[in-house]
Amino acid sequence: MIKVINGGIEVLVEDWPGRLGYMGLGMAAAGAMDNLALQLGNLILGNKKGDAALEIAGGYCQFEIVEDGVIAITGSDMSPTINESVVPMWEAIAVKAGDILKFSHFGQAGFRTYVCIAGEIDVPEYLGSKSTCLFGSYGGFEGRKLAKDDVIKVNKKDASGIAGRKLNPKYIPEYVNEWELRTIPGPNSVPDYVTESGMDYLFSTPMKISHNANRAAYRLQEVPDYFWAREDGGKGGSHPSNIVDHGYNMRGAVNVTGNTPSLLIADGPTLGGFVCVANVINADLWKIGQGIPARDKVKLKLVTVEDAIKARKEREAMFESVDLVIG
Structure with missing residues (x-):
């Protein structure tokens, strides 16, 4: 589980490809804005590539790790730290209960960061997707962005041997202006x-x-x-x-x-x-x-x-x- 200390500008639960098949009813697909970063992060962890993760827009957010696990941080580099120590991106990182995961803000390039978690985020599916649609207030975590003291559950998964896996550098996307x-x-x-x-x-x-x-x-x-x-x-x-x-x-x-x-x-x-x-x-x-x-x-x-x-x-x-x- 992960507890939100500071929700920053915008943190959402998103998956990919989102909520397909309902546009005729006026319902957008939602889903990850940077689907490539989300999918690559999940593959690093051995998840299904479209599994739900945290989408961070802009930064300025902070979380407490409630249970031991493994995460991968992808997308824009917002200077992530764990217990004030810099951690690598595009790599599977072991985290322990009590760790504090913190993000600064968007830098020279890119606006969204993803925190993928071994086992996937555990929120109810709504019409086949865990994605949040902000403009309809449905899906994800109570249909809204995350706020202080929210606790996000994570599906249990044997994460042995996952920490240390990383994306081959030649596949890391280029972020530009x-x-x-x-x-x-x-x-x-x-x-x-x-x-x-x-x-x-x-x-x-x-x-x-x-x-x-x-x-x-x-x-x-x-x-x-x-x-x-x-x-x-x-x-x-x-x-x-x-x-x-x-x-x-x-x-x-x-x-x-x-x-x-x-x-x-x-x-x-x-x-x-x-x-x-x-x-x-x-x-x-x-x-x-x-x-x-x-x-x-x-x-x-x-x-x-x-x-x-x-x-x-x-x-x-x-x-x-x-x-x-x-x-």
Whole structure:
């Protein structure tokens, strides 16, 4: 078990791929914002790669270890310590009852850290997932972020021989300040909704992430007026970004409201009345959640559906690599 001493900015229970199959009922999939870090941390521990873990956004949090166990810390480096001593990331670490696990804050790159635990976090599944959906207040730990004195249970697991296992350094993801996101155009794109020059702008211009960024959407800097191929939204509304409501291509939709693009992600809306001009591919979704609000930039890179399928297959093949975990 783990007891929360300080919940920091935001600590959630998340798994992967989240709560699938309920978008038609208006329920977002939720799930880990950086699914790659979560899955790699679980594989270090010998868990199932999608098992639930703690997702730390921003940092400033602290925990007490209540029972002996083994953990792995992945994602952004927030200077983790145990009993004030620095501990390694991307490695299985033995912890003992009474240990104090502490995180500072996000640094030069990356915004989310994951604490994976041998045996997985024990919270009730809701519609097939343990993930927290903040904007629906369901799943995870009581449908909310963790707070002081919360106690998180952990499933029992024989952890002998796990401590010391580590991710092969060549597989550690690169954390940067300008995130290239491979993206497929559509469904609301050229020529009916967006001009060719507008799409050229979208795929050539680094766009700063707004301070208005959360698990529902990462807002980006505005697009120019020449982005639009029409003067208004017709029956959808007065602005060219308006459409008659339809389902959003979640997760990873590039949704444009007015002249403001947003990346719709884990807890984002499943339908609405604004255009979705493109979609970030599955293999690059993890990068969105590591973008630092009000600091980092994203750059969309045009790719094809075939490229997206290939990237997804390559990612799954990486998880099966015989040299992925060493020690």
